[in-house]
Amino acid sequence: MATPTIESPRSGRVAPGYSRTQGSRGNFEMIAWLFMRISGAILVVLIFVHLYVNLVAGDGISGIDFGFVAGKWASPVWQIWDLTMLWLAMLHGTNGIRVIINDYAEKNSTRMWLKGVLYTSTVVIVVLGTLVIFTFDPCPVVNGVAHVADYCPAP
Amino acid sequence: MPKTLTKSLTPAGTLYRGREGQWSWVAHRITGVVIFFFLLVHVLDTSLVRVSPEAYDAVIASYKNPIMGLGELGLVAAIVFHAFNGIRVILVDFWKKGPKYHRQMLWSVVGLWAVVMIAFSIRHLSHVFGG
Numbered sequence: 001m002a003t004p005t006i007e008s009p010r011s012g013r014v015a016p017g018y019s020r021t022q023g024s025r026g027n028f029e030m031i032a033w034l035f036m037r038i039s040g041a042i043l044v045v046l047i048f049v050h051l052y053v054n055l056v057a058g059d060g061i062s063g064i065d066f067g068f069v070a071g072k073w074a075s076p077v078w079q080i081w082d083l084t085m086l087w088l089a090m091l092h093g094t095n096g097i098r099v100i101i102n103d104y105a106e107k108n109s110t111r112m113w114l115k116g117v118l119y120t121s122t123v124v125i126v127v128l129g130t131l132v133i134f135t136f137d138p139c140p141v142v143n144g145v146a147h148v149a150d151y152c153p154a155p
Numbered sequence: 156m157p158k159t160l161t162k163s164l165t166p167a168g169t170l171y172r173g174r175e176g177q178w179s180w181v182a183h184r185i186t187g188v189v190i191f192f193f194l195l196v197h198v199l200d201t202s203l204v205r206v207s208p209e210a211y212d213a214v215i216a217s218y219k220n221p222i223m224g225l226g227e228l229g230l231v232a233a234i235v236f237h238a239f240n241g242i243r244v245i246l247v248d249f250w251k252k253g254p255k256y257h258r259q260m261l262w263s264v265v266g267l268w269a270v271v272m273i274a275f276s277i278r279h280l281s282h283v284f285g286g
Contacts (some may be wrong), residue, residue, distance in 0.1 A: 037248065042242045047234060056275070060282035063228065064215055066208035069201070086198065093191035095162040100184060121195060129198045132205050 008121045032095050037089045067149055070138035079133055085128045094122045175261045182242050186233040193230055224283030228276060235271050239264040 053072075055061055072078040093108035097118055105111040146152070200218075203211040214243045217223060247253040252261070 025276075029274075037245050040238075043246060044238045044242065048238070051231060051234070055227070056278055057232070060279060061219055061224070062282050064218075066204060066211045069204050069211070089194055093187070093194055096184075096187045097191055099189065125195055125198045128202055132198075132202045136204060140207065142209075147208050 016069045021075070036092060036095060043085070043088055043092060046081065046088070050085060051079075051114075066147075067151075070149070070151065073133065073136050074138065083130065083133050087126060089124050090122055090129075094118060159286070175186075176260045179240055179243070179261050179264075183237060183244070186237040189233045190237060219283065221283055224280065228272075228279060231275055234271055235275075236264070236268050239267055244278070272276075 022028060034070070041133060073082075101111055101114045101118065105114055123142065138149050200211075200214050203214055207241050217228065240261070243257070243264050246260060
């Protein structure tokens with residue numbers, strides 16, 4: 001008597017609606033889930049140091065002005081620090097809001113519009129912030145008037 | 156339809172399972188949204204360094220008044236909770252015993268948050284109120 005062939009579970013007999021693989025969105029949601037955890041862990045370090053240096057050390061918020069920013073961005077370490085913080089925080093926050101929109105906006109058109117506004121804001125803020133970090137001038141000349149500071153050359 | 160019958164068919168609220176799990180999830184969402192909107196504003200205010208030093212200093216001066224000082228306290232409170240609870244979420248997901256101890260971890264988060272916020276409040280308010 002021939003041994004009957006028994007197919008292994010889920011070998012092509014699963015209705016398409018129940019398939020766990022080959023979805024139209026691939027594994028985007030898994031990557032997004034993983035990104036939230038990895039970026040979150042890095043952001044805890046980046047933001048806690050940012051808050052300590054800007055709000056706790058020295059004069060705290062009383063000491064923040066244009067010269068304070070110029071002093072920090074004179075170092076490439078703080079430039080890279082702030083750039084990484086900007087990108088990771090914006091992507092982490094944008095994905096968080098995307099999930100919230102998907103949870104609460106029930107109409108397709110509402111979801112589409114809200115996410116359109118969200119992604120547009122994200123691109124604008126990330127591009128603007130990146131340009132500001134890399135084009136920053138500690139001694140700008142505004143309307144023909146040179147900025148006066150002890151670290152700037154005398155006009 | 157009689158009014159009493161309509162009322163009896165209405166679900167009694169939309170509370171899911173309550174307790175530490177659900178409320179920490181709610182708090183994580185609310186603090187996340189608050190932080191995100193501050194982040195948008197914060198990039199815009201910092202961008203004023205490219206307009207002029209005077210424009211930047213003028214806007215930063217508004218962050219130094221007492222009402223904004225209290226707002227910053229609220230913002231830092233939101234960030235510290237979101238950070239500590241986020242670590243808890245990572246432990247629930249990746250640590251074998253995470254789901255078992257999620258309640259104890261939430262109360263650790265709340266305790267650590269309180270300690271950090273007491274220390275930060277003393278420091279920050281003394282800066283804001285010129286102590």
